[in-house]
Amino acid sequence: MINYTNTISVEDYLELRAAVDWAPLVKDQAQSGIDNSAFVVACSEDDKIVGCARMIWDRGYIAYLADVMVKPEYQGQGIGRKLVNECISFIDSQLKEGWRVKIEMVSAKGKEGFYEKLGFKLRPNENEGHGMNLWRQ
Template sequence: MNDTPDELVRRPPTLEDYLHLRAASGLTPKSPAQGEDALAGSWRWSVVQRDGRAVAMGRVIGDGGWYFHVADMATLPEHQGRGLGRRVLADLLAQIDEVAPAGAYVTLMADAPGRRLYASMGFVETAPESLGMRLAH
């Protein structure tokens, strides 16, 4: 790595970077068509770039009024452990705070590697009152 500083931007990564970040960080790989829809259909983005390439990212989907879901939190393995995930999440939460009314509902699905980060930023488990579910195909 060189000494170029990381830059936080509030725009989506390129399709190539999005697909690479998902796969390289251990998230389920997606097709280019799925990636294009994710890039276009997100409410907000926070991306850390180094030398013009995305090395960490996260996005928010939702209605922009009261429901916000944090998704696609990912950091390239060689950039993990440097606080980039925390930086991305803090920026996404700041973007929500800028527009959300009191009582806004902010959710995420916490995979094991990110749980400590999410808890440290105020997220709590919802079970047993509520349990995340997905449609099995």
């Protein structure tokens, strides 16, 4: 049975990273990321991890959607959409009178269409430049 929860173990998180061919992280850094997320959602089938997503949020106007991952054998079944929508709904649930929150994200190559279907605007565009990043170490 497919099940959604708002927690994920570091072991399951690292298993997902490996399943989608992302670079491994040391366990304590991965755990810190999970612990300090404003919101986490994970999908399992019969207690086996299937996917996850998490929202980092400063509790002001900036939020960042990260680590949207669905195991390859479960892709194309609407699970990624549900995970992202849960993250967006979390932010919606936190809005107070007069508040606006910008959800930022950086798409993996070739996944832009997935996020566009969920309402994200592609950059650069007429008014906005490229998203950028800087790795340390």
